[in-house]
Amino acid sequence: MFRKFLLAGLLAAAPAHAETLSAEIARAGLAATEARLAALAAPTDDDTLALGAVQFLHAIEGSFQTRWTYGVTDRSGLLPLLRLPLDDNPAAKPFEPRVVAQIFSEAETGLARAIATFSTLPDASPAALELSLGDLWFDVNANATREPGEDLQEIARFLIFDISPGVIESPAVDPPTIRFDIADAAWATAYAHLLSGIAECVLAYDPTEPLTRVIEARKAMAAYGPPPPSFLTGMDRMPDEIDIIAMALITLRQQPDAGRAAKAHGHFLSMIAQNRRFWALVEAETDNAQEWLPNARQHSGLGLPLPPETGARWQAVLADAEALLTGEKLIPYWRMGDAGGVNLQKLFLSPGPQDVAGWIQGWSAVPYLEQGPLVSGESWMQFENMLTGDPMLFAIWLN
Numbered sequence: 117m118f119r120k121f122l123l124a125g126l127l128a129a130a131p132a133h134a135e136t137l138s139a140e141i142a143r144a145g146l147a148a149t150e151a152r153l154a155a156l157a158a159p160t161d162d163d164t165l166a167l168g169a170v171q172f173l174h175a176i177e178g179s180f181q182t183r184w185t186y187g188v189t190d191r192s193g194l195l196p197l198l199r200l201p202l203d204d205n206p207a208a209k210p211f212e213p214r215v216v217a218q219i220f221s222e223a224e225t226g227l228a229r230a231i232a233t234f235s236t237l238p239d240a241s242p243a244a245l246e247l248s249l250g251d252l253w254f255d256v257n258a259n260a261t262r263e264p265g266e267d268l269q270e271i272a273r274f275l276i277f278d279i280s281p282g283v284i285e286s287p288a289v290d291p292p293t294i295r296f297d298i299a300d301a302a303w304a305t306a307y308a309h310l311l312s313g314i315a316e317c318v319l320a321y322d323p324t325e326p327l328t329r330v331i332e333a334r335k336a337m338a339a340y341g342p343p344p345p346s347f348l349t350g351m352d353r354m355p356d357e358i359d360i361i362a363m364a365l366i367t368l369r370q371q372p373d374a375g376r377a378a379k380a381h382g383h384f385l386s387m388i389a390q391n392r393r394f395w396a397l398v399e400a401e402t403d404n405a406q407e408w409l410p411n412a413r414q415h416s417g418l419g420l421p422l423p424p425e426t427g428a429r430w431q432a433v434l435a436d437a438e439a440l441l442t443g444e445k446l447i448p449y450w451r452m453g454d455a456g457g458v459n460l461q462k463l464f465l466s467p468g469p470q471d472v473a474g475w476i477q478g479w480s481a482v483p484y485l486e487q488g489p490l491v492s493g494e495s496w497m498q499f500e501n502m503l504t505g506d507p508m509l510f511a512i513w514l515n
Contacts, residue, residue: 126317136246138247138293141251141255142249142503144258146254147174149170152165153167153170154167161242161245163298164233165244166245168230169301172308177255178223179197179219179222179512180200180254180256181255181257181258182215182219184202184203184208184256184257185208186208186211186215186260187211189208195314196228197219197223197311197314198216201271202271204267213324213392214324216324216327217319217322217324220314220318223246223311223315224315224316228308228312230305231309231312234304239298240298243301244295245295245296245464246292246293246296248292248293249291249292249294250269250290250291253268254266263376269291292419295406295417296408298365299394299401302390302393302394302409303391303394303408303409303515306386306387306389306390306515307389309383309390310383313380313382313384317385319373320374321368322367322370323367326366326367326370327363330359330362361467368469368471370469371469372467378464380464381441381464384437385515386438386440391430395427395430398427410422412425412426423502424500432498433499436491436492436495439491440460440491443460443471444460444461446458446459446489446490447490447491448490448491449481449485449487451481452485455487456487457485458484459484459485460484463484501513
């Protein structure tokens with residue numbers, strides 16, 4: 117009799133079927149899924165891969181939530197984390213200049229968690245994770261409820277889904293399911309370093325004071341009448357395009373934080389190293405199962421064919437980027453001819469105020485000029501010629 121009660125209790129407590137991580141995200145959202153995974157006492161490699169992926173996505177979600185709170189919902193931003201469009205918040209808080217720095221600071225903190233989690237997985241890990249892109253959503257308004265406008269396919273349409281035409285253009289086409297593995301963990305780590313490097317650049321030239329100056333000037337001018345319509349933003353929320361240009365120019369004229377600039381430099385080098393690791397790992401794969409980025413013998417789960425030389429061509433582009441970051445090659449400068457150019461490494465490791473007029477004339481460039489071999493555009497041109505679509509969209513995908 118006791119055994120019958122015990123068996124009945126176990127059957128009642130057990131779910132009818134195990135919920136996949138993809139379904140859990142669709143139901144509970146990123147925050148709740150991350151909390152469950154982070155609390156596991158003895159996570160498997162699959163759990164760790166899942167945790168890193170969710171931490172990466174949750175860091176992006178946090179930037180959306182801050183933007184929505186303060187009405188920064190259009191695509192007026194020129195940088196990642198500010199560009200993707202969001203639905204407008206009808207009850208947004210008044211915009212505060214500190215919000216831009218806050219977005220990048222909080223995102224970098226979240227991305228650092230993902231990087232640390234992924235780093236615990238060895239290259240030989242058999243970890244795998246299947247995610248339907250249709251299950252992914254961002255809790256933009258932070259109410260723990262999935263609502264219209266919060267799906268990945270709506271927010272990132274012009275990035276991910278424009279790379280793969282037809283994925284969501286027809287209601288009959290289901291969003292693809294992708295199988296992520298250890299190679300894709302390297303890809304995500306590289307992307308996390310890229311975004312972290314951009315965040316450190318923004319924080320090195322903190323835009324808070326320039327934004328304050330621009331917004332105060334707008335308020336003063338508003339006393340003389342309403343401004344003309346803006347093509348980019350709501351006039352009561354954020355500066356218009358002229359203000360954004362002015363803000364960028366005066367931001368660059370500030371003395372940057374050298375420590376943050378050096379961290380940005382390190383993140384960009386780590387991005388290249390992890391991207392190389394990704395291509396080495398994906399090249400060794402022998403399966404062909406719903407790949408995120410395939411090798412020449414595989415097919416992409418997004419349904420987009422890639423030329424067999426894609427990996428090699430993209431690695432050549434990144435090799436040029438690394439040569440610039442290490443100072444082995446120089447950026448051509450219009451007043452130096454072939455004799456030399458700009459040392460990009462010095463810009464990061466010995467940063468100073470940057471004046472656009474000074475770069476046009478040359479006085480701001482002089483501290484960073486030296487003789488040496490110049491980088492050419494050949495690798496990028498070969499990459500561009502290989503693709504029939506928009507090479508910049510493919511570059512975003514390849515990282």
